Amino acid sequence: MLIYLKKDGLILINEPETSFFLKFVQYLLDDEAWSYKVNIFNSKKNIFKSNSPWDSNTAVAQLLFKNEKKFNFYFPNFVFLKNELSEFSIFLNSGGVVQDTFHVPVNKFIFNLMNFVDKLLIWLLPGIFALNRRVVLKKIK
Numbered sequence: 597m598l599i600y601l602k603k604d605g606l607i608l609i610n611e612p613e614t615s616f617f618l619k620f621v622q623y624l625l626d627d628e629a630w631s632y633k634v635n636i637f638n639s640k641k642n643i644f645k646s647n648s649p650w651d652s653n654t655a656v657a658q659l660l661f662k663n664e665k666k667f668n669f670y671f672p673n674f675v676f677l678k679n680e681l682s683e684f685s686i687f688l689n690s691g692g693v694v695q696d697t698f699h700v701p702v703n704k705f706i707f708n709l710m711n712f713v714d715k716l717l718i719w720l721l722p723g724i725f726a727l728n729r730r731v732v733l734k735k736i737k
Contacts (some may be wrong), residue, residue, distance in 0.1 A: 598673055601735045606677070611657030613681055616724045622654065623690070625697070630655040637670045657729045673737040681726035684714040686728070700722040 597607055612618055614630045622628055629652075636659040661667060664676055686707070691699035702710065717725040 598735070603735055603737070604698075607674070607731075607733040607734045607735075609657065609661075610652045611729050611731075613725045613726045614655045614658050615722070615727045617684070617688075618654065618727045621727075624706050627653055628654050632659065634659070636660055637666070643667070657731070661729060673735055675736050676731070676732040677734050678730055678732040680730050681718050681722050681728065682714070682730055683728035684725045685710045686714055686719050 601607065614632075619630060622630070631653050632655055634653065636656060661676075661679055664679060667676075668674070689699050689702070689710070691697055714725070
């Protein structure tokens with residue numbers, strides 16, 4: 597992204613967070629895999645084990661962004677504007693992108709209530725309930 601992004605340009609990232617519940621749901625749906633065993637900062641090694649371009653490691657965002665100091669060591673041209681965990685019931689009720697699963701349509705009031713409860717659960721136990729990570733990076737050099 598360094599060659600394409602202008603100074604002060606932004607990168608917006610919205611990726612799954614490999615909490616207990618995400619791994620549980622992925623196991624139930626026989627969905628994507630995760631692995632913490634890869635060195636995400638080794639640019640010479642492929643981080644994906646499969647030959648399929650559709651297979652991925654859903655732990656990538658957590659491996660890249662959980663430790664901001666480590667990220668900044670490898671990518672000194674960027675600063676974090678946002679790095680937050682989000683979504684539990686909202687994520688589960690989305691219906692999916694690749695997997696078309698059951699979901700319950702909700703109105704704005706119920707959605708806002710779900711969002712409030714999600715924030716509370718994630719604040720209390722992020723490693724259990726956080727299913728999403730939102731990151732905003734700004735190019736500084």
